[in-house]
Amino acid sequence: MRFERWIYSIPLRLRSLFQRDAVEHELDDELQFHLEQKTQxxxxxxxxxxxxxxxxxxxxxxxxxRKEECRDARRVSRxxxxxxxxxxxxxxxxxxxxxxxxxxxxxxxxxxANAAIFSVVNAVLLRGLPYPNSEQLFTLQSNxxxxxxxxxxxxxxxxxxxxxxxxxxxxxxGQGEPVQIYGGLCNAELFxxxxxxxxxxxxxxxxxxxxxxxxxxVLTHGFWMRYFGGDAAxxxxxxxxxxxxxxxxxxLPREFWLPGRPVDVLASLRVVDPSAAKERGVHFLHTFxxxxxSTSIAQASAEMGIVDQWLALHYPxxxxxxxxxxxxxxxxxxxxxxxxxxxxxxxxxFAAVGLVLLIACVNFASLQLAxxxxxxxxxxxRAALGAPSGRLIRQMLTESVLLSLLGGVAGLVLAALGVRLxxxxxxxxxxxxxxxSIDTAVLGFTFAVSLLTGIVFGLVPALSATLFGVxxxxxxxxxxxxxxxxxxxxxxxxxxxxxxxxxxxxxxxxLMIRSFVLLHRIDPxxxxxxxxTMRLQLPEARYREQTKQRxxxxxxxxxxxxxxxVQAALVSELPMTGDYLTHNFVIEGRPRLPAGSExxxxxxxxxxxxxxxxxxxxxxxxxxxxxxxxxxxxVALVNRAFVAQYFPGQDAVGARVDWARSDPPxxxxxxxxxxxxxxFGPSEPEEPAVYxxxxxxxxxxxxxxxxxxxxxxxxxxxxxxxxxxxxxxxxQLPVTQVFTMNEIVASSLDHQRFNLTLxxxxxxxxxxxxxxxxxxxxxxxxxxxxxxxxxxxALGAQHSNILxxxxxxxLRLALVGSSLGIVVSFALTRYMSHLLFGISPRDPQTFVxxxxxxxxxxxxxxxxxxRRAMRVDPIVALRYE
Amino acid sequence: xxxxxxLVQGTxxxxxxxxxxxxxxxxxxxxLRLKQVSGDVLQVxxxxxxxxxxxxxxxxxxxxxxxxxxxxxxxxxxxxTRMGRHHLGREADNWNRLSAAISHVIKLEQA
Numbered sequence: 001m002r003f004e005r006w007i008y009s010i011p012l013r014l015r016s017l018f019q020r021d022a023v024e025h026e027l028d029d030e031l032q033f034h035l036e037q038k039t040q041x042x043x044x045x046x047x048x049x050x051x052x053x054x055x056x057x058x059x060x061x062x063x064x065x066r067k068e069e070c071r072d073a074r075r076v077s078r079x080x081x082x083x084x085x086x087x088x089x090x091x092x093x094x095x096x097x098x099x100x101x102x103x104x105x106x107x108x109x110x111x112x113a114n115a116a117i118f119s120v121v122n123a124v125l126l127r128g129l130p131y132p133n134s135e136q137l138f139t140l141q142s143n144x145x146x147x148x149x150x151x152x153x154x155x156x157x158x159x160x161x162x163x164x165x166x167x168x169x170x171x172x173x174g175q176g177e178p179v180q181i182y183g184g185l186c187n188a189e190l191f192x193x194x195x196x197x198x199x200x201x202x203x204x205x206x207x208x209x210x211x212x213x214x215x216x217x218v219l220t221h222g223f224w225m226r227y228f229g230g231d232a233a234x235x236x237x238x239x240x241x242x243x244x245x246x247x248x249x250x251x252l253p254r255e256f257w258l259p260g261r262p263v264d265v266l267a268s269l270r271v272v273d274p275s276a277a278k279e280r281g282v283h284f285l286h287t288f289x290x291x292x293x294s295t296s297i298a299q300a301s302a303e304m305g306i307v308d309q310w311l312a313l314h315y316p317x318x319x320x321x322x323x324x325x326x327x328x329x330x331x332x333x334x335x336x337x338x339x340x341x342x343x344x345x346x347x348x349x350f351a352a353v354g355l356v357l358l359i360a361c362v363n364f365a366s367l368q369l370a371x372x373x374x375x376x377x378x379x380x381x382r383a384a385l386g387a388p389s390g391r392l393i394r395q396m397l398t399e400s401v402l403l404s405l406l407g408g409v410a411g412l413v414l415a416a417l418g419v420r421l422x423x424x425x426x427x428x429x430x431x432x433x434x435x436x437s438i439d440t441a442v443l444g445f446t447f448a449v450s451l452l453t454g455i456v457f458g459l460v461p462a463l464s465a466t467l468f469g470v471x472x473x474x475x476x477x478x479x480x481x482x483x484x485x486x487x488x489x490x491x492x493x494x495x496x497x498x499x500x501x502x503x504x505x506x507x508x509x510x511l512m513i514r515s516f517v518l519l520h521r522i523d524p525x526x527x528x529x530x531x532x533t534m535r536l537q538l539p540e541a542r543y544r545e546q547t548k549q550r551x552x553x554x555x556x557x558x559x560x561x562x563x564x565x566v567q568a569a570l571v572s573e574l575p576m577t578g579d580y581l582t583h584n585f586v587i588e589g590r591p592r593l594p595a596g597s598e599x600x601x602x603x604x605x606x607x608x609x610x611x612x613x614x615x616x617x618x619x620x621x622x623x624x625x626x627x628x629x630x631x632x633x634x635v636a637l638v639n640r641a642f643v644a645q646y647f648p649g650q651d652a653v654g655a656r657v658d659w660a661r662s663d664p665p666x667x668x669x670x671x672x673x674x675x676x677x678x679x680f681g682p683s684e685p686e687e688p689a690v691y692x693x694x695x696x697x698x699x700x701x702x703x704x705x706x707x708x709x710x711x712x713x714x715x716x717x718x719x720x721x722x723x724x725x726x727x728x729x730x731x732q733l734p735v736t737q738v739f740t741m742n743e744i745v746a747s748s749l750d751h752q753r754f755n756l757t758l759x760x761x762x763x764x765x766x767x768x769x770x771x772x773x774x775x776x777x778x779x780x781x782x783x784x785x786x787x788x789x790x791x792x793x794a795l796g797a798q799h800s801n802i803l804x805x806x807x808x809x810x811l812r813l814a815l816v817g818s819s820l821g822i823v824v825s826f827a828l829t830r831y832m833s834h835l836l837f838g839i840s841p842r843d844p845q846t847f848v849x850x851x852x853x854x855x856x857x858x859x860x861x862x863x864x865x866x867r868r869a870m871r872v873d874p875i876v877a878l879r880y881e
Numbered sequence: 882x883x884x885x886x887x888l889v890q891g892t893x894x895x896x897x898x899x900x901x902x903x904x905x906x907x908x909x910x911x912x913l914r915l916k917q918v919s920g921d922v923l924q925v926x927x928x929x930x931x932x933x934x935x936x937x938x939x940x941x942x943x944x945x946x947x948x949x950x951x952x953x954x955x956x957x958x959x960x961x962t963r964m965g966r967h968h969l970g971r972e973a974d975n976w977n978r979l980s981a982a983i984s985h986v987i988k989l990e991q992a
Contacts (some may be wrong), residue, residue: 004941004963004964005940005941005964006941007941008938008940008941008944008962008964009939009940010940012939013939026957027948029955029957030908030931030956030957031931033907033909033950033954033955033956033957034908034909034912034927036954037909038909038912038927040912041919059926059927059928060926060927060928061928062924065928066928066929067930067931069931070932070935071933072932073932073935073936073939074935074939208903478964621917643930735988780885
């Protein structure tokens with residue numbers, strides 16, 4: 001029944017909507033026909049033609065009124081009204097191109113910035129991890145060894161799969177130069193835990209993932225495309241990795257993603273590195289626990305607790321020991337583990353960009369208010385002619401929403417550009433950010449924001465114009481003295497809030513800038529200029545013996561130091577790269593501690609004249625020298641932090657230390673103390689560290705090194721010379737992570753720079769918007785007061801009086817706005833304390849300087865219209881309006 | 882009188898539908914027929930006829946088409962739809978029940 005009705009009504013309504021002229025025409029024809037017939041009817045009845053016509057018309061009883069009633073009967077009222085409103089809005093907006101451009105641009109800035117940041121938030125926080133049912137995935141705070149993981153697997157029943165992976169560097173001779181790639185050495189369960197299956201071929205099975213199993217490798221999509229052009233024929237072929245052959249059995253989908261460093265190939269840990277895999281003390285596996293759907297996290301945690309105690313009991317030296325037992329096997333949702341750190345940061349940015357939008361909206365409302373004031377007569381006349389105020393409000397809302405949607409579209413364009421800019425700025429450590437794109441969620445967000453903006457910030461001016469202004473307006477004399485009082489009060493309120501909001505953003509940006517400057521000024525503890533660094537890793541197949549490794553170190557240093565004007569040394573962990581290695585250690589003569597609970601220190605191994613080259617000062621004792629040779633007395637240097645922690649007020653030089661449980665014992669005599677460096681980045685304190693020598697260390701697995709090369713030549717030219725010397729010694733060695741030390745220091749601040757740049761941009765936009773807002777309101781106020789100013793001048797007011805009259809008004813607004821902004825900032829900035837360094841979130845300098853800047857700028861924005869007011873010619877002014 | 886305010890709500894619709902059951906008619910012919918069938922008791926002005934017709938058309942109870950009238954002028958002819966027929970049936974039943982009930986009440990008063 002309903003449906004049948006639609007068959008008739010829908011075409012009719014569509015026709016009423018889109019063929020208005022034809023429908024109108026038919027209506028005329030129909031009534032005309034009636035009139036003619038009726039006239040004829042009366043003529044037949046004996047009336048004269050005029051009388052007949054008059055009677056026919058009388059019977060109709062108001063032709064136009066009837067037509068309107070017919071139209072009403074046909075009206076698709078709400079929708080048609082909307083179309084009508086839209087048409088009207090487009091027409092009026094076209095007539096005011098300046099206003100339209102200003103409004104759209106203002107909103108585009110606000111909405112665009114929001115859409116850009118939202119797209120990052122969406123990619124990083126909302127879209128979640130690219131794993132099926134990723135809420136079932138958990139990880140452990142600390143890394144695990146494979147034997148421990150096997151025990152956990154055996155003794156728990158809560159998990160569908162438990163994966164573990166470590167990511168060592170591997171050599172791969174692709175095309176030409178040897179390159180370093182990252183391997184993912186894992187167990188077969190990893191694929192089940194993450195929920196990925198290869199798109200080509202297969203993953204290795206649990207049977208193949210065993211000691212002495214076949215040498216198989218699964219490629220990631222990127223690696224497959226880069227080196228094999230996506231050729232499926234690669235299956236079954238073998239590739240050489242770090243001197244061994246592996247058969248390719250599968251390729252993972254493009255979506256495969258691991259937290260942290262990406263890998264190029266995946267292989268079985270048990271097959272590739274059986275000795276490390278069997279070692280219970282080697283805690284090098286990142287873990288992924290997939291909960292069974294039927295199991296609760298509480299059950300799983302309880303089970304983990306039991307296993308943990310069991311492990312502590314059976315393998316005390318590898319377990320008790322890491323004296324944070326209670327947390328180290330606590331299950332942590334993978335989401336939190338990955339995004340926990342970035343969430344508050346992104347939320348600060350999101351809040352900041354929200355403030356920008358709010359300021360843009362305030363400007364938008366204020367622009368509309370100004371426009372309403374100039375249109376007040378039009379509105380009043382329309383109201384007087386019988387337009388219901390609801391209809392008027394709806395019309396003005398349509399206009400406002402149309403503007404905000406236009407702003408949204410322009411904002412999307414800005415957002416697309418902004419996202420591209422963001423991608424060039426983003427720090428590598430923001431997980432999942434590479435996935436940022438303008439997707440449906442971003443589009444939906446932008447649409448919703450635009451719509452809301454248009455409605456909320458269009459409603460205020462619309463209401464104030466229709467409800468408060470109308471009736472008074474027609475009665476009001478055209479020669480107004482100070483404009484509509486209520487409208488003006490609203491505009492003042494808007495300006496004050498705008499200044500306050502802008503100040504909050506400016507203070508936040510100011511705090512960031514201050515911290516950034518402080519971070520930059522920090523002395524890293526070594527010289528960073530003219531220092532080229534790179535990473536080398538000697539493949540195990542060819543450098544298993546330490547004699548070979550040491551020969552390589554010697555030859556490399558000799559080769560590099562023979563380049564004119566160049567000094568070179570080696571270090572195992574370069575500062576600020578994020579690399580570090582720790583060992584438990586013991587001090588000779590101190591009471592023995594239970595195995596596993598010995599203190600940990602940072603361990604760094606060097607070769608050559610490292611400390612002199614780096615400019616790290618020697619504080620006590622002596623530096624390493626030529627007398628410290630392989631086979632001689634083993635020696636070590638310690639840093640100031642080490643002395644402060646373990647030899648407070650004593651002389652560390654001469655004491656002996658050893659790595660805990662080294663077998664046979666390998667006592668090293670501390671021969672000197674060196675200064676602390678900012679190893680972990682400018683904002684982090686140095687930890688106690690022991691430096692030993694490549695030529696003396698017993699750790700033959702330490703096959704990696706960073707050559708540090710100081711030379712005045714351009715880095716590019718220097719690198720070519722370095723490679724030449726290096727490959728003269730071993731032409732299969734990849735050179736990776738080539739950076740100047742200055743680049744490394746700069747990139748250690750990437751994160752701060754990212755936050756700072758964004759907040760800086762937002763603050764600048766906010767300032768610009770606020771200035772435009774103040775300027776707009778002041779100009780408008782002056783236009784409204786031209787008349788009054790004319791009278792004042794005519795009565796003998798001096799230019800300066802007029803100037804101060806206007807400036808004073810602006811000053812009051814700026815003062816109220818700034819005070820409010822300071823109060824709000826004072827309350828809010830503590831939420832960004834985690835982004836700051838070296839200053840308090842209520843840093844007094846910032847809280848004084850920034851409001852001063854804003855105040856000055858606001859004053860300037862008032863000064864320009866004030867000068868115009870000063871020049872008002874009383875004659876012209878009195879004739880004004 | 883501009884509106885058939887003395888007509889019970891919906892009565893005009895009922896009359897128009899009833900008139901159109903016999904044959905398709907144009908507006909003028911309907912107005913004549915209306916006068917004819919109701920005598921001078923129900924005064925429906927020509928003016929209120931057309932909005933009512935347009936409303937019925939929107940409801941899907943009648944449909945309109947343009948065709949030549951007797952004197953070869955193009956006129957808009959209205960005819961009943963299937964839905965209109967149903968509607969008329971229902972409304973007529975309602976009317977009968979209502980008028981019977983009311984006349985019953987009035988007779989009681991008189992008795």
